[in-house]
């Protein structure tokens with residue numbers, strides 16, 4: 719598995735210290751509120767677990783599964799809901815937890831759905847962001863690291879469902895997906 723990685727971009731330690739910072743800021747901003755924190759499966763499952771431990775205000779969690787990349791390194795452009803939320807978002811302060819924003823298609827689709835369900839507020843926290851790849855305008859409220867334009871894996875992110883268990887984020891060797 720490690721042989722397939724071209725370069726490590728951020729180590730486990732760097733990621734954990736960034737999550738601590740994000741958690742502190744979110745705790746300040748949501749003081750006195752009880753947000754519904756939504757994990758976008760599958761990619762955000764590790765970040766979600768680490769982040770909620772660093773948020774000190776009361777909160778509820780829920781999970782939604784969407785997919786648009788499948789077995790490819792390019793978005794299909796079609797966001798499929800595989801599992802919807804259990805909770806109702808009406809009159810809730812919603813915080814969406816994402817692992818990565820790339821084209822922006824997944825989140826712009828989700829934000830639209832949650833606003834139509836009458837959430838009081840909808841904010842986004844992403845651990846990784848590739849702003850140069852955007853095809854729709856979208857700026858996260860909280861962001862961990864900006865990444866270059868290369869396909870990355872690890873810390874929840876996959877290629878063809880592999881590599882999610884790597885504790886760091888790294889660039890996948892092109893020969894792995896171009897062969």
Ligand SMILES: O=P(O)(O)OC[C@H]1O[C@H](OP(=O)(O)OP(=O)(O)O)[C@H](O)[C@@H]1O
Nearest residue numbers: 759760761785786787820821822823824
């Ligand atoms: O900004 P975008 O171009 O839409 O890309 C970002 C989305 O793509 C990935 O999900 P994917 O569809 O691969 O599903 P997964 O989380 O199950 O891997 C990632 O976890 C984000 O949800």
Ligand SMILES: [Mg+2]
Nearest residue numbers: 761787788876
């Ligand atoms: Mg994926």
